[in-house]
Amino acid sequence: MNKKKIKVMTVFGTRPEAIKMAPVVKVMENCENIEHRTCVSAQHRDMLDQVLDIFNIKPDFDLDIFEHGQSLTQITSRTMEGMEKVFKTFKPDVILVQGDTTTVFSGALVGFYHKIKIGHVEAGLRSGNIMSPYPEEANRKLTGVITNFHFAPTKEAKENLVKEKYDENKIYITGNTVIDALFQVIDNDYEFKDKFLKDTNFNNKIILLTAHRRENLGKPMENIFKAVRRIVEEHEDVEVIYPVHLNPKVRKIADNILKDMDRVHLIEPLDYVPFANLMNKSHIIVTDSGGIQEEAPSLGKPVLVVRKETERPEGIKAGTAKLAGIDETNIYNILKDLLKNENSYEKMANAVNPYGDGKSAERIKDIILENLL
Numbered sequence: 001m002n003k004k005k006i007k008v009m010t011v012f013g014t015r016p017e018a019i020k021m022a023p024v025v026k027v028m029e030n031c032e033n034i035e036h037r038t039c040v041s042a043q044h045r046d047m048l049d050q051v052l053d054i055f056n057i058k059p060d061f062d063l064d065i066f067e068h069g070q071s072l073t074q075i076t077s078r079t080m081e082g083m084e085k086v087f088k089t090f091k092p093d094v095i096l097v098q099g100d101t102t103t104v105f106s107g108a109l110v111g112f113y114h115k116i117k118i119g120h121v122e123a124g125l126r127s128g129n130i131m132s133p134y135p136e137e138a139n140r141k142l143t144g145v146i147t148n149f150h151f152a153p154t155k156e157a158k159e160n161l162v163k164e165k166y167d168e169n170k171i172y173i174t175g176n177t178v179i180d181a182l183f184q185v186i187d188n189d190y191e192f193k194d195k196f197l198k199d200t201n202f203n204n205k206i207i208l209l210t211a212h213r214r215e216n217l218g219k220p221m222e223n224i225f226k227a228v229r230r231i232v233e234e235h236e237d238v239e240v241i242y243p244v245h246l247n248p249k250v251r252k253i254a255d256n257i258l259k260d261m262d263r264v265h266l267i268e269p270l271d272y273v274p275f276a277n278l279m280n281k282s283h284i285i286v287t288d289s290g291g292i293q294e295e296a297p298s299l300g301k302p303v304l305v306v307r308k309e310t311e312r313p314e315g316i317k318a319g320t321a322k323l324a325g326i327d328e329t330n331i332y333n334i335l336k337d338l339l340k341n342e343n344s345y346e347k348m349a350n351a352v353n354p355y356g357d358g359k360s361a362e363r364i365k366d367i368i369l370e371n372l373l
């Protein structure tokens with residue numbers, strides 16, 4: 001029997017990374033050929049801990065860098081300093097990072113400085129605009145340059161990397177681990193524990209709203225919320241549920257434009273299990289989130305992507321997502337059409353799954369074993 005163990009460290013720091021890395025952590029922990037450790041930067045605190053609790057992940061290393069309103073430079077430098085100490089202690093053979101946040105790039109860069117191999121989960125997403133999403137598009141590209149294993153979620157993501165002349169032998173199509181996580185928590189008979197959600201009348205048309213992107217702060221976010229406001233004013237059977245991101249800049253805009261409305265419910269960020277099941281029970285989703293764009297298609301929910309461009313074209317090609325932009329009238333018109341026109345709704349409400357089959361984490365583990373054992 002092969003007694004050799006590969007030392008793998010999974011690194012993450014924000015809510016979406018935690019959700020997408022949770023299945024990877026579980027698979028790594030259960031593999032007898034892998035000695036695994038989890039390291040969190042805690043770029044997010046509350047929103048990260050919510051996910052750790054749900055998936056019962058106890059980080060081996062917690063850099064605890066969270067502070068309100070930190071600059072990107074502060075997040076980067078504090079993550080790098082903390083991560084360096086951790087890497088010196090555990091000495092991983094390979095670190096796994098996920099996606100495009102500041103934690104991802106900072107962690108990968110420290111790995112590179114220590115000549116540790118880097119596996120990039122969700123590699124190859126490109127919007128084509130370095131300023132949008134900001135700074136995420138740059139984080140992905142910068143991470144790609146120093147990555148040894150590119151775990152591309154889709155064929156399109158692989159093609160982006162091939163176009164950038166990355167070695168094809170180092171690019172693997174794995175699916176997106178977000179689907180692994182989603183499959184673990186969706187239950188068509190799910191009953192909410194939260195009183196407000198329990199009492200929600202799902203016979204009304206529920207629009208689930210989320211918005212948090214930095215490039216949308218200010219006028220674009222105001223436009224999005226104003227469009228939603230007009231829709232609610234004109235449609236008595238519509239209710240909006242918006243679990244508001246903890247960023248105070250987002251909260252201020254949401255409060256200013258939406259707080260006074262009876263049928264708009266501004267609530268705290270939800271735990272992943274109720275949130276995913278709320279998506280499943282909603283009528284339409286309006287979002288600038290990356291992860292939600294990937295989850296909603298498998299649930300057959302029309303998604304309006306309220307951004308100028310997306311690095312996730314697969315949902316749009318499949319017909320469940322529409323790039324609605326950040327213009328108030330355009331968002332309003334698309335929403336109105338979806339609410340009034342059954343044909344338009346049915347065309348978008350198809351359950352398709354361009355992002356994976358729920359086995360991505362297993363594939364990532366197998367690729368690590370094939371290459372490093």
Ligand code: UD1
Nearest residue numbers: 014043044045046047048068069070101102136246247248
């Ligand atoms: C980060 C990621 C973004 C990802 C998002 C997921 C970067 C540059 N951006 O953006 O790609 O889509 O996370 O949500 O890495 N806050 C809290 N508690 C928390 C989390 C955030 O209070 O648990 C507040 C703080 O005031 C914080 C602010 O939100 O300063 C912004 O957090 P930050 O991590 O800087 O960026 P996000 O906008 O969350």
Ligand code: UDP
Nearest residue numbers: 016019243269270271272275289290291292
């Ligand atoms: N999500 C959650 N609770 C919420 C809102 C979102 O658990 O109140 C989940 C959502 O299902 C998705 C992820 O968080 O998996 C997306 O995170 P976010 O939108 O913050 O970041 P992005 O994906 O845009 O980077």
